[in-house]
Amino acid sequence: MxxxxxxxxxxxxxxxxxxxxxxxxxxxxxxxxxxxxxxxALAFIVVAGLVAAFLFGQGNNALVVVIAAMFGAYMALNIGANDVANNMAPAVGANALTMGGAIAIAAIFESAGALIAGGDVVSTIAKGIIAPESMGTANVFIWAMMAALLASALWVNLATWIGAPVSTTHSVVGGVMGAGVAAAGFSAVSWSTMSKIAASWVISPLLGGLVAAGFLWFIKARIIYQEDKIAAARKWVPMLVGIMAGAFASYLALKGLKKIIKIDLGTALLIGAACGGLIWAVMIPVIRRQSEGLENRNKSLKILFGIPLIVSAALLSFAHGANDVANAVGPLAAIVKASASGDFTHAVSIPHWVMVIGAFGISFGLFLFGPKLIRMVGSQITKLNPMRAYCVALSAAITVIVASWLGLPVSSTHIAVGAVFGVGFFREWDAERRLKRARLAFPERPRVAPEERRRRKLVRRSHFLTIVAAWVITVPAAAMLAAILFLGIRVIAG
Structure with missing residues (x-):
């Protein structure tokens, strides 16, 4: 060789x-x-426990507070992994944002919402689900809150693992109810409150889906199906962006800034109308300039909806951080208060260090585990483009305002995912309607076989069934888990 x-x-x-x-x-x-x-994630949970030990090390029940802080950090991570995806998924699914950009924006605005506008006074037992006096002693109350916190976190963790976006609020509610029943019996539960929460399982996705489908119908009828799409866009897109600005201004005034200033529904709507009118006037020359030189086709329209979609995702994240951080740290704050003073029957303010754990936990959870749910909601239920994603984002703000006006309990998670389903099912209906028209106009064309038509469905039925099933069993599953954990904790604590 x-x-x-x-x-x-x-x-x-x-x-x-x-x-x-x-x-x-x-x-x-x-x-x-x-x-x-x-x-x-484990390192963050340990750090949260160390922070609690440093700040509460000399107080009563110091070990209990340290463990509760770790449970709170775990819950915050799961909220970031599951709940926050609903705000970012439409923009990512429509390719208006990259995954990295979405995570960065969400982390900043979620934390800002939690730290600036979050931490409103919360009830010692979530939203009047259980009568505090029924707990008997502070120790029983603390055990119940720890069981509720851990059970809700475990359930959200499981839901994230199977790819089901669930309501973290409902998880906490179920956890509190289950622990309360185990501690004080069924008579301690406010069943009227629970019936309203059960009603939101139906109300939230239906309202979200109808609002999103309605705006998509408007966009298709007034812009997409017009002969001169660019001229139609110049007329209607500024108005649509103005509606979005007005809706989000009202949404933030009503839900996102509760800690800073109390605003009633009428005032919030006036603020929204003023902001919407201003943005509409500003956007007329902006859209005219953006649309210059664009081809008269649907692809060109996507450019005009990109920036409003990114802004809406950021504002949704801010409002979510302001509202839902209490799901992670509300029970923890109640445990801290009860451990420090023995008082568990009055409202409690969330301490700053507890709020920081919640804010950073949500951001870490989104960064580490959020992409899975973002991809699922943004692209695997139905295909989104900027116009469809705009309808989903706008639906989230408008539905919350309408529900507040009607006094209906709603879940932001159910609204957002319901809006995605609404857009998908509207697309199926619209495609079927256009197909029937084409058959009448051109009867000689070959017909599509029924099997092929079923295969061409624009909403994935497997995801639909999985998500609906997860929604239905969230409260009972979290309740059963919390009851079991409470009984275990009581045996261990003696």
Whole structure:
């Protein structure tokens, strides 16, 4: 064998070995990625416990507060992984935002919402579900809140793992109810409150879906199906952006700034009308300038909805941080108050250090585990483009305002996901309607087989059934888990 042949054979063997090592490294990195996220999450939970030990180390029930702080951090991580995805998913699914950009915006605005406008006074037992006096002693109350916190966190964690966006508010409600029943019996439950919460399972997604489908119908009728799409867009897009601005101004005034200033519904609507009118006037020349030189086709319209979609995602995250951080740290704040003073029958303010745990936990959870649910809601239920995603985002704000006006309990998670379903089912209906018209106009065309039509459904039925099932069992599942945990904690505590 010549030296050249030997060298070529040696280099070929070396390349093959290097490729094997490269594949091994890639496989190892892929397998290790979940462990890195879990490791960072565990480190955050431990840090939360250390912070509680440092700040509460000399107080009564210090160990209990440390454990509760770790449970609160765990719940905050799960809220970030599951709940926050609903705000960012439409923009990511419509390719208006990259996954990295969505996570960065959500982390900033969720934290800002929690720290600036969050921390409103919360009831010691979530929203009047259980009568506080029925608990008897402070220790029983503390055990119940710890069981509720851990049970709701475990349920949201499971839902995230199976790819089901669920309401973290409903999870906490179920946890509190289950622990309360285990501690004080069924008579302690406010069943009128629970019936309203059960009604929201139906009300929230239906309202969200109807509002989103209504705006999509308007956009299709007034812009997409017009002969001159660009001229139609110049007329209607500024108005649509103005409606979005007005809706979000009212939404933030009503729900996002409760801690800073109390605003009634009428005042919030006036603020929204003023902001909407201003933005409408500003957007007329902006849209005219953006639309110059665009081709008369649907793809061109996507450009005009991109920026409003990004802004709406940021505002939804701010309002979510202001409202839902209490789901993670409300029970923790109640435990801290009860441990410090023995008082568990009055309202409690959330301490700053508790709020920081909630805010950072939500951001870490989104960063580490949020992409899975963002992809699922944004692109796997139905295909979204900027116009459809705009309808989903706008629906979230308008539905909350309408529900507040009607006095109906709603879930922001159910609204957002219901809006995605609403858009998808409207697309199916619209496609079927257009197909029937085409058949009447061109009867000689070959017909699509029924099997093929079923295959072409624009909403994935498997995701629909999984999500609806998860919504229905969230409260009872969290309640049963909390009851079991409460009984276990009481046995351990003696």
């Amino acid at each position: 010549t030296d050249k042949n030997y060298e070529a054979r040696h280099l070929e063997t070396l390349d093959r070995d290097l490729r094997r090592f490269s594949r091994l490294e890639m496989a190892t990195a892929q397998a290790g990625r979940p462990f890195v996220g879990s490791g960072i």
